[in-house]
Amino acid sequence: MKIFNPFDRLLAFSPGFLGPLMRRLFSFAIATFMALGAQAAENAQVGQQLTAQCAACHGIKRLATLAHAPNLAGQPLQYLAEQLKLLRSGKRQNETMNLMAKPLTDQQIEDIASWYNTQAIQLIP
Numbered sequence: 138m139k140i141f142n143p144f145d146r147l148l149a150f151s152p153g154f155l156g157p158l159m160r161r162l163f164s165f166a167i168a169t170f171m172a173l174g175a176q177a178a179e180n181a182q183v184g185q186q187l188t189a190q191c192a193a194c195h196g197i198k199r200l201a202t203l204a205h206a207p208n209l210a211g212q213p214l215q216y217l218a219e220q221l222k223l224l225r226s227g228k229r230q231n232e233t234m235n236l237m238a239k240p241l242t243d244q245q246i247e248d249i250a251s252w253y254n255t256q257a258i259q260l261i262p
């Protein structure tokens with residue numbers, strides 16, 4: 138079966154020698170995209186294991202169980218990672234979270250942020 142390649146259309150307008158190059162670029166883009174996807178899924182899986190201890194306050198469904206703890210499900214990856222780094226360094230102060238974040242490595246923070254980020258939530262306006 139022929140896989141649809143949007144560059145086929147572009148090729149009609151480009152000089153012949155560009156064809157194989159574009160095809161190769163397209164394949165490279167797809168392969169990179171798939172590799173990144175697989176990497177993200179792997180990070181999230183590790184992150185899930187790391188968050189067992191967080192569930193007491195942030196909830197097993199990633200929706201907080203404590204009145205003063207925020208929901209983490211579906212939050213942007215970069216935001217979560219930044220907050221955890223601020224909490225780890227003490228620049229953002231919260232007694233509990235400063236302790237929780239202290240032992241985390243950069244990689245663990247990425248994995249945890251990736252896990253919470255992949256937990257889809259539905260907002261109903």
Ligand code: HEC
Nearest residue numbers: 188190191193194205206207217220221231233234237249
């Ligand atoms: C004992 C309760 C408790 C535990 C356990 C706990 N947290 Fe928290 N967490 C909090 C509270 C309370 C806050 C709000 C901090 C503040 O007011 O600044 C918070 C804030 C956060 C934030 C910032 C969210 C935002 O929207 O800014 C992140 C990220 C976070 N926690 C991740 C974790 C992770 C990851 C773990 C486990 C390693 C964990 N927490 C364990 C209570 C807890």
